[in-house]
Amino acid sequence: MEAAKLPYDRSYNFSAGPATLPTEVLEQARDEMMNFQKSGQSVMEMSHRSKVYVDIFTRAQNSLRQLLSIPDNYDILFLQGGATMMFAGVPLNLLKTGKEGKPTVDYIITGDWSKKAADEAKMYSDYCNVNIVVDSKQGADYKTIPDQSTWKLTPGAAYIHYATNETIRGVCFNTLPTFPEDAVVVCDMSSDFLSRPIDVSKFGVIYAGAQKNAGPAGATIVIIRKDLLGRQLQICPSALNFKKQADKASMLNTPSTYPVYICGLYFDWILKHGGLPWIYQQDQEKAKLLYQTIADSKGYYELFVTDPKVQSMMNVPLRVFAGGEQNKENMTPHELKFVAEAAKLGLVNLKGYRDLGGIRVSMYNALTLDGIKMLCEFMKQFQAQNPPL
Amino acid sequence: MEAAKLPYDRSYNFSAGPATLPTEVLEQARDEMMNFQKSGQSVMEMSHRSKVYVDIFTRAQNSLRQLLSIPDNYDILFLQGGATMMFAGVPLNLLKTGKEGKPTVDYIITGDWSKKAADEAKMYSDYCNVNIVVDSKQGADYKTIPDQSTWKLTPGAAYIHYATNETIRGVCFNTLPTFPEDAVVVCDMSSDFLSRPIDVSKFGVIYAGAQKNAGPAGATIVIIRKDLLGRQLQICPSALNFKKQADKASMLNTPSTYPVYICGLYFDWILKHGGLPWIYQQDQEKAKLLYQTIADSKGYYELFVTDPKVQSMMNVPLRVFAGGEQNKENMTPHELKFVAEAAKLGLVNLKGYRDLGGIRVSMYNALTLDGIKMLCEFMKQFQAQNPPL
Structure with a gap:
């Protein structure tokens, strides 16, 4: 998979906050x-x-x-x-x-x-x-x-x-x-x-x-x-x-x-760009893509929140257990590898909240659909290349 | 007098805060x-x-x-x-x-x-x-x-x-x-x-x-x-x-x-640039120039604080009475003209605090010596061209 080619060599930033801003604003x-x-x-x-x-x-x-x-x-x-x-x-x-x-x-x-x-x-x-x-x-x-x-x-x-x-x-x-x-x-x-x-x-x-x-x-x-x-x-x-x-x-x-x-x-x-109806449509589309990718993984990616009624469009904590021991920051070997390889491709700040461990995808208003598309593509590839231990 | 020619067409900013920042920082x-x-x-x-x-x-x-x-x-x-x-x-x-x-x-x-x-x-x-x-x-x-x-x-x-x-x-x-x-x-x-x-x-x-x-x-x-x-x-x-x-x-x-x-x-x-000894020397030099210009005006510019022991290097409120009535913001006709003409030359935010009226010169760390030199030159010229009413 090719690294993202973004204007100014910017990364797709999945930080939970402070978070990514629209390139035009910057x-x-x-x-x-x-x-x-x-x-x-x-x-x-x-x-x-x-x-x-x-x-x-x-x-x-x-x-x-x-x-x-x-x-x-x-x-x-x-x-x-x-x-x-x-x-x-x-x-x-x-x-x-x-x-x-x-x-x-x-x-x-x-x-x-x-x-x-x-x-x-x-x-x-x-x-x-x-x-x-x-x-x-x-x-x-x-x-x-x-x-x-x-x-x-x-x-x-x-x-x-x-x-x-x-x-x-x-x-x-x-x-x-x-x-x-x-x-x-x-x-x-x-x-x-x-x-x-x-x-x-x-x-x-x-x-x-x-x-x-x-x-x-x-x-x-x-x-x-x-x-x-x-x-x-x-x-x-x-x-x-x-x-x-x-x-x-x-x-x-x-x-x-x-x-x-x-x-x-x-x-x-x-x-x-069209006000909140536009943002809402964007945010829904991004969330749909990510949740679908997780569902398609057949349990390889595990959601923390499984009840669709209360799932967030903004923050999605998930785990990749797939064997191996967790380190003291509650990260499994697969999760550490996931975060590191994603970062190399320009998909950054995917490490989960420190108490919870794992991975967290935050996809606020300014994170583009392209960013989520690339993340989902990476997730599929990572799963294919890293079977459970 | 020529308008200031500053990089990026920036003004000398005498605002009491938020205030001017070093050009290099920006x-x-x-x-x-x-x-x-x-x-x-x-x-x-x-x-x-x-x-x-x-x-x-x-x-x-x-x-x-x-x-x-x-x-x-x-x-x-x-x-x-x-x-x-x-x-x-x-x-x-x-x-x-x-x-x-x-x-x-x-x-x-x-x-x-x-x-x-x-x-x-x-x-x-x-x-x-x-x-x-x-x-x-x-x-x-x-x-x-x-x-x-x-x-x-x-x-x-x-x-x-x-x-x-x-x-x-x-x-x-x-x-x-x-x-x-x-x-x-x-x-x-x-x-x-x-x-x-x-x-x-x-x-x-x-x-x-x-x-x-x-x-x-x-x-x-x-x-x-x-x-x-x-x-x-x-x-x-x-x-x-x-x-x-x-x-x-x-x-x-x-x-x-x-x-x-x-x-x-x-x-x-x-x-x-040399730490606080450098800044202190700069700030003293700026203050000396301004206070000297005011002293040389023989009362045309009147200080609010006349006791040298407690005069500020940072904020200097002063008045130009020189006749005429004050408006509701405590500004005399000469003061209004002073502020307006200074602004045209790129010397901005010289209007006094609203309750006090008059003029206020704030010359914080990032205001350059050149800014004060130009202000003092302007003050002399203004006095020469605008005798008391």
Whole structure:
């Protein structure tokens, strides 16, 4: 098999995040690096309060609003710190509900990230009770999502938190769960953000670190229904205070100016090609190809998540056991060989998450169909050439 | 006067931050944008846990350690959220001192930023008493720093906080104040970071947003003495928890990967040219030229800070009254004309801070001596051609 011949000798990058970006976005960033549109400055050098930069920032917000059809009663914030900072930001900003007594918050745990979010909320146990609605580690090892009939939602909870897609184990809510009409639904969409059209009006807060599906690390997107602003605790750091940031159009302090600029280019790249319907069609096609290749392998490649209802379009952890002992990073001899040979062909970052071992294919928005086609071809060839030991 | 002829038609950028970057740094970033050193990836696309990126990150830390001669008993963290996030981060990380009773924290207020830091600490009044050691607004309108003999330090305070340089009004501690031997000194150095050699061992914590003197917005540097790690309150968000971040080499969560890379290039640029002694000599020369030009104007240009002991090498707010009424942004007709004519020549972002009006010259590390020379030449010519009304 020939190594990939990509522009600039670039690899197909299957990293789980930070992740591959559209080549056109990087080209534009490169071309504008020394002097952005005759402004005399690089975007990195611009005062965040200058007209030229505020236009970049506002355009990014408007493009995102257009992409997701975000209703007018939602604010879009560009903050910092990633999803991990928002794990604290969510309770810090939503607990002052105006009701009597200590509020309860509901957490749905379907993997490592939603577990971390719940653990962070527990640090604020002086301010709220954390109710675990469901924890699919018990009994399911995070391999599936238990039926909603088994969930224990709290009537009148301050909010319900979940993560649409779990990056590590690749479990995904492919459809929106059914929640009570008046529930404040808070969702970490970091790893499937902008991968399909969604109905934003079903959510109270959506947040996402940009570095998987929407840009580089350092920009964190928060979409919040305006009536939820003002529920912050006094102990909420100002830079993390959704209300204060919304009042200042995300410029209470200096935002992460360059990463937001790149996000804007990424949003515009999606819009130019057809918006979320286009991305969704692409992402479905990529996922179909990969899952079909795995199915055709007759068990040579083993999926971690076998229930098609909750399989992710974004992250697919898989194993190649085929005999031999695992090393201390949970890698079998075949897996080590797979990762090394793929890398030689320009298919990189396929090593699985360190605790889980094996292989993980992440195929975010910017990973092209050609990349997945080449990976699937490689997988077939690898299987043919490397029978079980 | 001829417009500046700079490479790439770039302007001399006097922005107070985000601010000008070395041309060589931007060139390298541009050249490495599509494929960093044959890695097949842009730095923006790299997994923060990949070897190629960890090397970039570690190199940035090592270069900073070398530049500032940071002793081994200090950790260097690259976090997110800028100084504003650290205004909360400081009390959240330093209040559990192990002593009985509610701790007192000492704040020295010499301008808008140190005032904001103190106000943020007051949000944690359930956890500490905030003592204002001195507030130079009273009586001095933040134009000078009252003599240390008037300060009211608290014996046994959990920490003493101050800011070396006030970006808005240009008041600067040009020498380190004298503090008790066992004091935990915490310093916001955002706007004069890396502008001169300092004795890090005098400080408990130094922090700085990178976007003035050390890189782009989105990277926040924290230098902390290791024995101070572990004093965080339970309510401290994990991503802002110095101890948790130090334990994970600043990778508890995804750091702001690209801004840190640019910081690293900036550090290396300083090292290549001679380190902090070189920068300090440059910065002194630039400041001398500007202050001399102002002095030579015989009052045409009026300084906000007239006491040489506390004048800043970095930010110099000044006024051109010369008759006429100020507009609602506190700009006189001469100032408006000054800013507009300077911009036509490629001298940009000279408008003063919005509350203060007038002109502000920010001349951070990356602003070249040539830029200041041209500005001073322009100032003389402007004065000659625009007599008082």
